């Protein structure tokens with residue numbers, strides 16, 4: 451059953467989403483070390499390119515996590531009461547949630563709350579689930595889950611399981627990731643459980659190509675940010691003037707994505723003139739990688755109790771069951 455407005459999505463966080471692209475981009479572009487917020491990746495073309503990334507041979511996280519979840523889904527949801535709600539943080543598609551929704555007895559999950567900034571993707575996801583799971587109540591929430599938001603009233607009295615798949619929290623700086631786990635624990639309440647998919651530290655020879663693939667899809671995904679600014683923030687970036695770069699930052703334990711200015715140039719963005727030196731970068735994304743014990747400590751510090759952790763045989767990716 452669908453629940454929501456005419457677009458099929460409950461807009462609880464308009465104040466944040468309506469900031470506009472220029473407002474989101476300018477503070478970072480005007481800073482001494484230029485940055486852009488990764489949430490700007492996900493316009494329609496960015497969502498399409500991210501979908502392509504997840505199918506690349508070099509990009510191991512999606513297929514590894516899917517295989518892992520397929521194997522552990524029944525164990526991961528065991529002990530949850532019938533009539534529970536699954537709350538997914540960063541739900542660009544429902545492929546992973548389906549594994550949990552279909553895992554337990556019929557009637558284990560009666561509601562699903564996908565939360566994401568990409569309203570179009572949420573609408574499409576809700577329509578697909580409406581067809582395949584007509585008895586499931588789907589309550590999409592258009593929100594940046596970093597900011598506090600209210601869970602739909604309809605699920606507030608249900609037993610809740612949070613779901614952070616895809617190492618989404620790895621794209622947040624550690625303070626924000628910590629805060630989002632705390633916010634989720636408070637929103638989900640006493641007795642809640644949470645399942646988190648977390649990418650593991652590994653040899654940079656495997657990590658870097660996952661973010662700099664031979665077909666150039668990740669490069670196109672990164673450069674699409676500039677195309678979006680040209681269209682939505684009155685910018686005039688020359689896309690040929692910037693190159694994609696992915697670096698492993700061993701000290702910080704993260705992959706960094708940058709757009710490197712190929713020459714000295716000045717770009718207009720929303721009425722501002724922004725100067726780039728040759729070689730200067732816009733830092734567009736961090737993707738933190740954890741150790742198993744490191745993530746368990748991280749979850750504990752956010753008030754969650756680690757119950758169980760699973761990894762694939764090659765120890766590429768991990769899934770953690772946490773209890774509030």
Ligand code: AVI
Pocket residue numbers: 503511616617618620621660661668735736737
């Ligand atoms: C969405 N997120 C978990 C992806 C990642 O692996 O950090 C985003 C991504 N950026 C480039 N490739 C994939």
